[in-house]
Amino acid sequence: MSEIPLEHVHVAPDDDPENAPAAFVLHGRGADEEDLLPVARRLSDELHVISLRAPDPLQGGYTWYELDLSAGGLEKSQPHAAEFRRSLNLVAESVDAAIDAYALDADRIGLLGFSQGAITSLSLVLEGPDRYAWVVALHGYLADSHADLAPEGIEGxxxxxxxxxxxxxxxxxxxxxxxxxxxxxxxxxxxxxxPGGHGIGQAELADVIAFVESHA
Structure with a gap:
């Protein structure tokens, strides 16, 4: 939909979509808005799922930002500051627009991110803790740019x-x-x-489903 800044896939709940809760899904580097749908579709049927596409093309997929490797390699990488800021703004704007476009319950909005999407999600909740009811961050880290934030509303x-x-x-x-x-x-x-590498296994998925069912 043109009024939502980021391209996305929307999956409506089975019943009573108006004023229902929602999960916004943020994929990892080089993937797209379809990548985490098999995960998201395992969540509660009462949730809207809005899976967002990152803004920049990369190797057949998309990326939220380029990597700053100046600290010494991939294991110490950080988001490129300007691109990270742009993506944080785009996601926040897309969430606001989707709340209106799909008549979501604004008090029950969650974030589910993997890798770059997890890094983005953790930063978003620190910038707007009152906007998000819960966050799932899989195989990510807390960006240095947000590591010292301790906003009101993050408690609990x-x-x-x-x-x-x-x-x-x-x-x-x-x-x-x-x-x-x-x-x-x-x-x-x-x-x-x-156990395992940079991916979501069945045990992890089961724990994510249980967590979201408890808090969505």
């Missing part, structure tokens, strides 16, 4: 942080550090550590 916020013990793209330690920080500022953090 449900945040799920999932990581892979064998993840060589975003090591488990970076996800754990994000969880530590959110705990330190008072969020209600659920942690998940799973």
């Amino acid at each position: 916020k449900p945040v799920f942080v999932g990581a892979g013990t064998g993840d060589r793209v975003i090591p488990e330690s970076r996800s754990a550090a994000a969880a530590d920080r959110f705990e330190a500022i008072g969020a209600d953090v659920t942690r998940g550590s799973y």
Whole structure:
């Protein structure tokens, strides 16, 4: 829909779509808005799912931002500042527009992100904790640009942080550090550590479904 800044896929709930809760889904680097739909479709049938496409083409998919590797390689990468800021703004604007376009319940909006989408989601909830009811961040980390934020409204916020013990793209330690920080500022953090690499396995998916059902 043209009034929503980012291209997206919308899956309406089975019944009573007006004023229903919603999950906004943010894919990883090089993927697209279809990538996480198999995950999102496993969530409650009472949810709207709005899966957003990142703004910049990359190798047959899309990316939210380029990587700043100046700190020393992929394991220490950070988002490119200007592109990250642009994507944060685009997602926030798309959420606001979708609330109006699809008559969503604005008080029950959640974020589900993987990799770059998880990094983006964690930053968004710190910038607007009252806007999001819950956040799922899978195989991501907390960007340095947002690491010192401790906004009012983050206390008690449900945040799920999932990581892979064998993840060589975003090591488990970076996800754990994000969880530590959110705990330190008072969020209600659920942690998940799973065998495997940079992907979502069945055990992780089951925990995500249970988390969303508890908080959506």
